[in-house]
Amino acid sequence: MNQSLRSCLLFALLSAFGAMCQAADGPTMTISGFGTAALTSTDTDDAEYIRPNQARGVGKSPRTGVDSNFGLQVTAKFNNSFSATAQGLVRKNANDYYGAEMAWAFLKYKMNDDFTFRAGRMGTPVYMISDFRNVGYANTMIRPPSEVYRQVNGGFFDGVDVVYQHSFGDTTLTAQFGVGNAKTKTPGNSYVEFKPVTALHVLVENGPVTVRFGRADAKFSVVNNTALNGLLATLRTVGLPQVAEDLKVVDVDGSFTSLGTMIDYKNFLVQAEYAVRKTESRVVMDTTSYYAMFGYRMGKVTPYYYYGNIKQDSPRTYAGLPTTGPLAGLTAGVNSVVKAALQSTNAIGVRWDFHKSAALKVQIDHVKPKDGAGAFINAKPGFTGPVNVYAVGIDFVF
Amino acid sequence: MTTTIRVTLLAAALWFGAAPFCAAEIVVIVNPKNQASRMFSEQAAQFFIGKSTLFTPVEHNEGSAIRNEFNTKVLGKDSAQVKSIWSKLVFTGKGTAPKEYASSAEVKKAVAGDVSAIGYIEKSAVDDSVKVILTVP
Numbered sequence: 001m002n003q004s005l006r007s008c009l010l011f012a013l014l015s016a017f018g019a020m021c022q023a024a025d026g027p028t029m030t031i032s033g034f035g036t037a038a039l040t041s042t043d044t045d046d047a048e049y050i051r052p053n054q055a056r057g058v059g060k061s062p063r064t065g066v067d068s069n070f071g072l073q074v075t076a077k078f079n080n081s082f083s084a085t086a087q088g089l090v091r092k093n094a095n096d097y098y099g100a101e102m103a104w105a106f107l108k109y110k111m112n113d114d115f116t117f118r119a120g121r122m123g124t125p126v127y128m129i130s131d132f133r134n135v136g137y138a139n140t141m142i143r144p145p146s147e148v149y150r151q152v153n154g155g156f157f158d159g160v161d162v163v164y165q166h167s168f169g170d171t172t173l174t175a176q177f178g179v180g181n182a183k184t185k186t187p188g189n190s191y192v193e194f195k196p197v198t199a200l201h202v203l204v205e206n207g208p209v210t211v212r213f214g215r216a217d218a219k220f221s222v223v224n225n226t227a228l229n230g231l232l233a234t235l236r237t238v239g240l241p242q243v244a245e246d247l248k249v250v251d252v253d254g255s256f257t258s259l260g261t262m263i264d265y266k267n268f269l270v271q272a273e274y275a276v277r278k279t280e281s282r283v284v285m286d287t288t289s290y291y292a293m294f295g296y297r298m299g300k301v302t303p304y305y306y307y308g309n310i311k312q313d314s315p316r317t318y319a320g321l322p323t324t325g326p327l328a329g330l331t332a333g334v335n336s337v338v339k340a341a342l343q344s345t346n347a348i349g350v351r352w353d354f355h356k357s358a359a360l361k362v363q364i365d366h367v368k369p370k371d372g373a374g375a376f377i378n379a380k381p382g383f384t385g386p387v388n389v390y391a392v393g394i395d396f397v398f
Numbered sequence: 399m400t401t402t403i404r405v406t407l408l409a410a411a412l413w414f415g416a417a418p419f420c421a422a423e424i425v426v427i428v429n430p431k432n433q434a435s436r437m438f439s440e441q442a443a444q445f446f447i448g449k450s451t452l453f454t455p456v457e458h459n460e461g462s463a464i465r466n467e468f469n470t471k472v473l474g475k476d477s478a479q480v481k482s483i484w485s486k487l488v489f490t491g492k493g494t495a496p497k498e499y500a501s502s503a504e505v506k507k508a509v510a511g512d513v514s515a516i517g518y519i520e521k522s523a524v525d526d527s528v529k530v531i532l533t534v535p
Contacts, residue, residue: 030494030495032488032489032495034485034489071489073488073489073491075491075494077494083494085491087489087491104491106491108491110451113451113452118491122491123490123491131486131489131490131491131492132485132486132489132490134489135485135486135489137481137482137485138482138485138486138489163492165451167444167449167450170440172444172449172450205449264479299476300476300478353478356460356461356477356478356481357481359478397481397485397489
C-alpha cells in the first residue's frame, strides 16, 4: 500500500475510533496530539546529518525531514481499572518519506494504587526519555543526543509489562519491567529483530532530583542486510568461517545498561545519561556513551548546553587478517564493519515557551567525528568534519 | 453617601478587583468521604504533577488566575513546566491529564461527586459538600 495513504488511513481510523466511542455511552475518550515542525541544515555537503536510523539526512540546504514529526493519541477509559491507548506517529525514519507507525496500542489494567499491568504494543524503556523522546514539547533539547540514543534502535515492543509505583515518604519509586518481541526496520530492506527483549526501568524521584537506572537484554538478529550477508558469504568461501562467525548477527545476545539523572532545581536544569552496550557480535560493537545537558530557566526562555561522546570498547580492527595480498580488500571490508561510529558533540540551544501549548527551539550542534565519518551518512571520501548542524523548530501539544 | 466617597469606594473595589486572587485564599479540597484530614503543600502537589495517582486531581482551566496562583504557590512551577510534565505522562500512556473546569463551583461539584478527587477553590466558595485539607498560605 502507498505509504501516505497508509498514514491517512491510520489517522482516519484513530479519529473514527475516537468519534465512535464518544458517541456511545461508555468509555471516556481523550484525543491528544503532539508534533514538531522543524528545519534542519548543516555547513557541509560532504556528508549527511541524520537522526538515528534515518535513511536520508541533511546537508547545506535545509530540510524538514530530520526533526519534524506528528503524533496522535487516543485513550479510552472504560472504568477506574481498565483503559486502552493507541498512538500513531508520522515521521521520516528508515525510509525517506513521512511514514506512519503504530507507536503504541495497549490495554492497561490498574490493579491497585501500586501495580499496573499492560499488554499490547508499548514503548521499550531502553533510555531515560525513551517514552517521550518523540514529544519535543516534553523535552528541553530539540532532539535526543544521538551519541547515546543511536545505540539501540527501535521504540516499541509487542508484549506485556508491569509497572510498580509507590511513595516512601517524599520519595517516589517507579519500577517497570517488560518482556516481548520487537522488529525495527532499518534503511534498505533490512530489519533488526529482538526476540525476546526484556527491559527494566527504575526511577527514583525525590523533589527536584530524579535518578534512573535501565537495563535491557535481548537476543537479536539483523535480517536481510545484503552487504553484511555478502561479506559473510565471501569470508566462508575463502576459508575464514571463524571470522564470519564473529561477525554474524543471528540470535546474538546483547545488553544495554544505563544510569541517568534529571534535576529541575529552582532555575537549574540538568539531564545526563551514561550507557554501556555489550553484544556477542563484532558488528554490533561494545560501546560506552554519555551526555550531559545543563539549562537555566529565565522565565519563558531556557538557554541550554550539552556535551555528548561515545567510545568503542571492542577492538576497532579484526586482528590476524592479512593486510597485503589478494585478501587485503576483504580485510578492509571486515575492519569497516567492526568500527563503531565515533563522535562528540558540543551543542547550544534555547527553548522559548512563547505560547501555552507551544515552544520554539533553536539549536546549534558542533559535531566532531573521530576516526571515520561518525554518525554521518553518505560521506564523501576524506570527510572528517567537524560539522555544524543548525535546527529551528516549533514543538506543540494539544 | 456622597458621590466622592462612592467613587472612592468604587475605585477601591476596582483596584482590588483587578487582582482578586492576591486577596482570596486558596484551599485544597477533597470529598467528605475521603480518609485524609490534613495535608502539606508538598503532598498535595504530588497529585497535580502526576507523581501520585492515589487521588484524582481536578483542575481549573489553563490560564485562569487561581490556577496560575496555585501553580506558583503550591507546585512551585510555571504553567509551561506543568504542561510539559503532563505531556510526558500523557504521551507515554502513563497518565491522563486532569479534567479542567471553568469555575470554583464546578471544581467543587466534581470533587463532591468523586470519592477519590482532589481539587482547590477559593476559601469563600467552600461548603459542606467538600472537605478542606489544606489552606494555602
